[in-house]
Amino acid sequence: MGLRLQMLMVLVMMVSLQGWLPLGCMEEERIALLHLKDALNYPNGTSLPSWIKGDAHCCSWELIQCNSSSSSSRGRVTMLDLGSVRNQELGDWYLNASLFLPFQQLNTLSLSDNRIAGFVEQKGSYEQQRLSNLEHLDLGLNHFDNNILSFVEGFSSLKSLYLGYNKLKGLINLKESLSSLEDLDLSGNNINKLGASRGPSNLSALKLENITTYESSFQLLQSL
Known part of the structure; x- marks a missing residue:
């Protein structure tokens, strides 16, 4: 009975420790985070x-949030809150969108104020595995032009999209593929014109x- 009791106490302690020990993210995602860090710092x-190669508890790294439930998604x-992370003195750059492929449960992503001029996609792989x-x-607060519109069209689950203070101009055509979108900035x-x-x-x-328009604000809104 003494040995059984000791084993039971150890088991209880192991279960209880899960509530406060740092949560380790998926290995694939930890590696992807380090690649993302390298890209942001290039x-x-x-x-x-705080994103350290030898640290397995990547869910405790800054600007990251992980699923803490007991489900298979634990x-x-x-969430990745990477706004204003990149050193502005490094200038404009293009981010490889395929770096985000491993984050299958990603719900919220902020890349604001990083002087991103566009996304580079690996043909074939990214189109088939959009962040669902x-x-x-x-x-x-980046340097995206109108090409960013065709990029975001693939995210059919988007509810809020912030494209404020970029380099969009002329006609902005909102496609039906953004069927879930509720909030757009x-x-x-x-x-000068919105097509929807x-x-x-x-x-x-x-x-x-x-908004800087070539025509009146009324005409801009009327285009909707």
């Missing part, structure tokens, strides 16, 4: 110092602060 940045990265759970995407861009005749049917909030 060629000589020093951002994200340890999966659900991504609902909130913040790409504001296009502030601070050079837009077959656009997102669930859109309930549209932000257009500090």
